[in-house]
Amino acid sequence: MISFASFPTVSDYSGYNKPHHPHGESDDAYMDLDADYDQTDGSRLTCPGEMLTSSQDYMRGHGTYVVDEDVIASVAGTIERVNKLVTVRATSGRYNPEVGDLVVGRITEVQPRRWKVDANGRQDAILMLSSVNLPGGVQRRKLESDELQMRNFFEEGDLLVAEVQAFFITDGSMSLHTRSLRYGKLRNGQLVTVPPILVRRLKSHFIALPCGVDLILGLNGYIWVSKHVKAAEQEGEEGFDAEGVYSNVNDDIDETTRTAISRVTNIVRILASHFVPLTDTVLTEAYDWTVDQQGGVKDLLTEDFGDALVASLVSRS
Amino acid sequence: MSTVLLSKAEKSYITAGLKQTTPQRADGRKLTDFRTIALETGVAPLANGSARLYLGRNLNDNGGGTEILAATKLEVETISADGSTEGCEGGRIIVNVSCSPAGYPHLAQTALEDFQHDLTTILHTTLTHPTLRPKNLGILANKKSWLLHLDLLILSDAGNTLDALFLAARAALWDTKVPRTRSVEYKAPKTSVKDETGFAGANVTVQGGDMDIDEAAPSGFDTRSQVKLATDFELPDYWDEGEDLDGRDGWPVGVTLNLEPPVHFLDATPHEEAAVPLRFLLVFSFPQTAAASNKPYLQGMRTLGGGEVSLSQIKDLIEVGQKYAEELYTALNVKLKEEDVRRTQVARERFEAARR
Numbered sequence: 001m002i003s004f005a006s007f008p009t010v011s012d013y014s015g016y017n018k019p020h021h022p023h024g025e026s027d028d029a030y031m032d033l034d035a036d037y038d039q040t041d042g043s044r045l046t047c048p049g050e051m052l053t054s055s056q057d058y059m060r061g062h063g064t065y066v067v068d069e070d071v072i073a074s075v076a077g078t079i080e081r082v083n084k085l086v087t088v089r090a091t092s093g094r095y096n097p098e099v100g101d102l103v104v105g106r107i108t109e110v111q112p113r114r115w116k117v118d119a120n121g122r123q124d125a126i127l128m129l130s131s132v133n134l135p136g137g138v139q140r141r142k143l144e145s146d147e148l149q150m151r152n153f154f155e156e157g158d159l160l161v162a163e164v165q166a167f168f169i170t171d172g173s174m175s176l177h178t179r180s181l182r183y184g185k186l187r188n189g190q191l192v193t194v195p196p197i198l199v200r201r202l203k204s205h206f207i208a209l210p211c212g213v214d215l216i217l218g219l220n221g222y223i224w225v226s227k228h229v230k231a232a233e234q235e236g237e238e239g240f241d242a243e244g245v246y247s248n249v250n251d252d253i254d255e256t257t258r259t260a261i262s263r264v265t266n267i268v269r270i271l272a273s274h275f276v277p278l279t280d281t282v283l284t285e286a287y288d289w290t291v292d293q294q295g296g297v298k299d300l301l302t303e304d305f306g307d308a309l310v311a312s313l314v315s316r317s
Numbered sequence: 318m319s320t321v322l323l324s325k326a327e328k329s330y331i332t333a334g335l336k337q338t339t340p341q342r343a344d345g346r347k348l349t350d351f352r353t354i355a356l357e358t359g360v361a362p363l364a365n366g367s368a369r370l371y372l373g374r375n376l377n378d379n380g381g382g383t384e385i386l387a388a389t390k391l392e393v394e395t396i397s398a399d400g401s402t403e404g405c406e407g408g409r410i411i412v413n414v415s416c417s418p419a420g421y422p423h424l425a426q427t428a429l430e431d432f433q434h435d436l437t438t439i440l441h442t443t444l445t446h447p448t449l450r451p452k453n454l455g456i457l458a459n460k461k462s463w464l465l466h467l468d469l470l471i472l473s474d475a476g477n478t479l480d481a482l483f484l485a486a487r488a489a490l491w492d493t494k495v496p497r498t499r500s501v502e503y504k505a506p507k508t509s510v511k512d513e514t515g516f517a518g519a520n521v522t523v524q525g526g527d528m529d530i531d532e533a534a535p536s537g538f539d540t541r542s543q544v545k546l547a548t549d550f551e552l553p554d555y556w557d558e559g560e561d562l563d564g565r566d567g568w569p570v571g572v573t574l575n576l577e578p579p580v581h582f583l584d585a586t587p588h589e590e591a592a593v594p595l596r597f598l599l600v601f602s603f604p605q606t607a608a609a610s611n612k613p614y615l616q617g618m619r620t621l622g623g624g625e626v627s628l629s630q631i632k633d634l635i636e637v638g639q640k641y642a643e644e645l646y647t648a649l650n651v652k653l654k655e656e657d658v659r660r661t662q663v664a665r666e667r668f669e670a671a672r673r
Binding site for chain 1: 323331333342588649655
């Protein structure tokens with residue numbers, strides 16, 4: 001049965017009309033960066049138009065601009081400071097890569113000796129043919145014949161997990177590599193996208209949930225949810241073959257695993273919509289909570305259920 | 318035409334889920350489940366009718382989902398006998414669909430133009446069909462008529478754009494008000510002056526003898542005098558915006574059946590759209606006839622994608638599609654009436670506040 005919903009009524013937004021200036025009672029609108037910085041372990045939220053500091057004492061960085069010697073935020077986000085440089089890191093937007101980050105990307109283009117990869121950054125990332133593990137052993141040298149069959153490894157649309165290796169000096173785009181047995185082409189699951197800021201840097205971004213679901217939390221906000229693969233079954237050094245690593249064929253996935261994958265995907269979506277950062281413990285707790293509620297996977301999509309889930313997680317932590 | 322890239326593994330994951338004994342979809346919906354649809358009418362104050370539609374949008378953070386803005390605007394058009402102008406007797410409708418580039422960051426400009434042209438063609442051919450033409454778009458016989466522009470803007474696309482477009486178009490057309498007009502007639506100067514106060518309804522003739530008409534002897538080249546009833550029209554200043562567009566119950570709804578034989582499903586996400594070989598769009602209108610009101614009438618049909626479907630399958634699909642369309646139609650009508658009530662309420666409150 002199809003039903004139509006309404007938009008939130010205007011009264012929901014009436015809060016905007018009420019005068020509730022955060023700095024109303026105190027005169028700290030001229031923020032003392034040093035004092036604030038120490039108190040709140042470096043994370044303070046700001047919104048566009050808010051004055052951060054004086055441009056005589058500080059330099060303006062990304063996400064700020066100067067009007068009449070005041071440094072003013074141009075985006076909503078957290079204030080960061082390095083010595084005398086003040087920047088605002090936006091809460092929403094594109095992924096800001098750093099070397100060593102684990103990302104999930106999608107091939108957009110095959111070019112001579114390289115692939116272009118969409119990794120939710122400002123520019124497409126680049127994966128060089130020399131930065132992938134070729135079939136026949138890690139030590140194998142790149143051959144000319146490999147250049148001619150690059151689509152056998154990755155073709156347009158393929159998803160892969162990789163690490164940020166370096167940045168190109170010319171245009172600042174990121175270069176990826178998949179020279180590890182944990183990296184490479186993705187299969188047996190589905191992708192879900194969240195704002196990149198919600199994925200924190202963790203000890204490991206490969207998460208195995210007890211419900212038989214594996215997650216790869218890409219720092220670029222692309223999250224791969226897939227069927228659990230036992231560590232022993234992962235391709236070893238000797239068993240590194242093109243069929244296994246660059247395969248496009250899924251394993252058999254039974255219905256319970258599929259349901260679990262859908263459930264985890266919907267949980268990730270709910271958490272993202274409530275702006276809850278994702279960690280393995282949060283995801284496990286959320287999964288258990290939804291199973292306890294005995295709701296179907298579809299119920300997760302309703303707004304009330306999502307609110308209740310987040311409320312229970314907040315009360316627990 | 319799919320707007321997203323998908324890997325082979327993802328495609329087979331989606332299709333394998335659909336082919337199970339109990340079919341499963343990526344987000345846990347049943348095959349015939351729609352995502353949440355949010356609808357609001359009267360969003361553009363300068364338009365004659367407008368609607369905003371979100372399909373599958375999370376109202377909590379305003380993220381994801383297909384977002385469509387639809388608006389109608391009426392324009393006066395001259396009808397010329399020799400066909401030098403495009404206006405035609407009884408008015409006409411032009412439908413245009415445009416896609417916001419922000420909604421399709423991965424598409425190049427040319428691909429985007431192709432895409433919106435495809436959508437425009439589907440909507441234009443369906444909605445401007447003579448069987449659906451409203452009867453009150455004429456102003457003066459053989460002189461003036463209304464040209465109705467229906468513009469739809471896709472602000473973001475999260476799948477099932479065509480169904481959403483048809484829903485938004487129907488809502489905007491439902492909301493459309495046609496301004497009331499009165500005909501004005503110029504009489505020859507020597508006739509007696511008669512004041513006319515006819516205000517009973519639309520298209521009342523006013524005979525105004527005091528119109529400024531040339532008193533001098535007519536030139537041989539002046540052909541105006543030969544046209545005895547040179548008429549024009551005026552808009553009476555009245556409290557409401559006009560009358561409803563005729564036949565507003567009849568505007569069609571579209572249902573896209575995504576075919577992954579042996580199953581079909583509704584309201585696909587972009588990934589699902591990219592994974593299925595064939596999609597089948599059915600458009601049903603609901604003409605108001607004396608015999609049976611609101612009986613669905615197949616107004617249009619289109620296959621999208623490279624797959625094949627046999628004639629016998631199509632028959633079955635039309636039958637089930639009609640059922641879905643009726644459900645959608647009923648739900649949408651309830652919502653549109655709710656919206657009318659809500660806006661009357663808002664207008665009344667505003668009036669009360671202004672009077673105080």
